[in-house]
Amino acid sequence: MADKYNTDFIRRLEDGPIRGGGIVLPCILEEGAITVHAGKSLSDGVTRRAESYYAFAAELEEGDRVALFDDSAITYDACEGMPVVRKVTGTDGVHGVVLDDPRKLVARPATSAAADSLSERITGKYYRIAMVWFSALEYRACIANANSANIAVADILDWDVSEAVMYENSGTGNAKSAHQATADSVYVGVFTGLLAGDSQA
Numbered sequence: 001m002a003d004k005y006n007t008d009f010i011r012r013l014e015d016g017p018i019r020g021g022g023i024v025l026p027c028i029l030e031e032g033a034i035t036v037h038a039g040k041s042l043s044d045g046v047t048r049r050a051e052s053y054y055a056f057a058a059e060l061e062e063g064d065r066v067a068l069f070d071d072s073a074i075t076y077d078a079c080e081g082m083p084v085v086r087k088v089t090g091t092d093g094v095h096g097v098v099l100d101d102p103r104k105l106v107a108r109p110a111t112s113a114a115a116d117s118l119s120e121r122i123t124g125k126y127y128r129i130a131m132v133w134f135s136a137l138e139y140r141a142c143i144a145n146a147n148s149a150n151i152a153v154a155d156i157l158d159w160d161v162s163e164a165v166m167y168e169n170s171g172t173g174n175a176k177s178a179h180q181a182t183a184d185s186v187y188v189g190v191f192t193g194l195l196a197g198d199s200q201a
Contacts, residue, residue, distance in 0.1 A: 021135065021136030021137060021193075022133055022134050022135040022136040022137075022193065023133075023134050023136075024099065024131055024132070024133050024134075025082070025083060025131070025132055025134065026082055026129050026130070026131055026132075027066075027082055027083045027084065027085045027096070027129065027130060027131075027132040028079055028082050028083070028084045028085070028122075028127050028128075028129060029060050029066075029084075029085060029086070029098075029102055029127060029128045029129065029130055030058075030069050030084050030085065030086040030118065030121075030127070031056035031057065031058050031059050031060055031086070031127070031128065032056055032057025032058040032086075033056075033057045033112070033115065033116045033117075034054050034055070034056060034057075034105075034109055034112065034115040034116070034121070034126060035054065035055040035056075035057075035112050036052055036054055036109055036110070036111055036112045036114075036115070037052060037053050037054070037055065038052045052108065054105065054108070054109075058086065058087055060086075060087060060098055060102060060128075060130070061098065061101060061102075062098055062099065062100055062101040062102075062130075063097065063098060064087060064097070064098045065087075065088050065095055065096070065097055066085035066086060066087060066088060066095065066096050066097070066098060066132060067085060067086065067087075067088045067089070067094060067095050067096070068083055068084070068085055068094045068096075069084045069085060069086045071084075071118050072119075073118050073119040073122045073123075074118075074122065078122050078123065079122065082129070083132075084122075085098075085132055094134060095134075095192065095193075096132040096133055096134040096135070097132065097133045097135070098130050098131075098132055099130070099131045099132065099133050100130050100131050101130075102128040102129065102130040103128070104128065105125075105126060105127065105128055106125040106126070106127060106128070106129065107124055107125040107126055108126070109124060109126045114126070134193075135192070135193040136193050137191060137192075137193040138191070138192045138193045139178070139189060139190070139191055140189075140190055140192070141187045141188070141189055141190070142187070142188055142190045143185055143186070143187060143188075144181040144184070144185070144186055144187075144188045145184065145185075149181060149182055149183055149184060150181075150182070151177050151179075151180060151181035151188060152177065152180055153177060153178065153179060153180060154176055154177060155176065155177045156175070156176055157175040157176065157177055157188075157190060158175065175190045175191060175192040176190070176191045176192075177189070177190060177191075178190065178191060
């Protein structure tokens with residue numbers, strides 16, 4: 001029985017995170033430039049329909065990991081108090097998880113040119129909104145990369161989105177290790193979230 005429990009437990013940690021606490025907020029999704037396709041560009045297999053449809057340069061979906069986005073266009077008043085998030089593109093920052101599948105634009109741009117900058121999208125409300133969970137503390141299994149064969153317990157780590165791995169960052173990251181790593185491509189238990197890192201900026 002103990003062996004079965006241990007195997008199941010390890011598999012769960014590798015397949016998905018365990019989260020506790022935190023806050024869930026509606027957030028504006030920054031999905032990049034919006035391409036507007038108009039005219040008879042849609043078909044149901046029988047007829048061509050003249051409805052416009054919209055493509056996003058960096059589309060977000062339920063379950064995506066996102067980070068707070070910083071730009072001069074993002075003010076409290078312009079965003080009606082909602083934070084703006086985008087796909088994680090760096091190695092630090094306050095991270096969240098998109099909890100629902102964003103469906104419709106608040107307002108629809110008439111042309112691609114009307115929504116090809118963030119300031120235009122914020123001003124015109126050419127964006128989608130989703131609920132995002134900013135976890136107070138999250139525990140998940142991550143792979144350590146080749147530069148992190150010296151991870152010790154409680155080391156501060158960073159998430160390398162380009163390689164989907166954790167690496168040791170000497171005190172400026174937003175995650176902490178629960179295990180040692182002495183080789184490349186081994187699993188490390190990692191605490192992340194608003195309470196985990198010494199720096200969330």
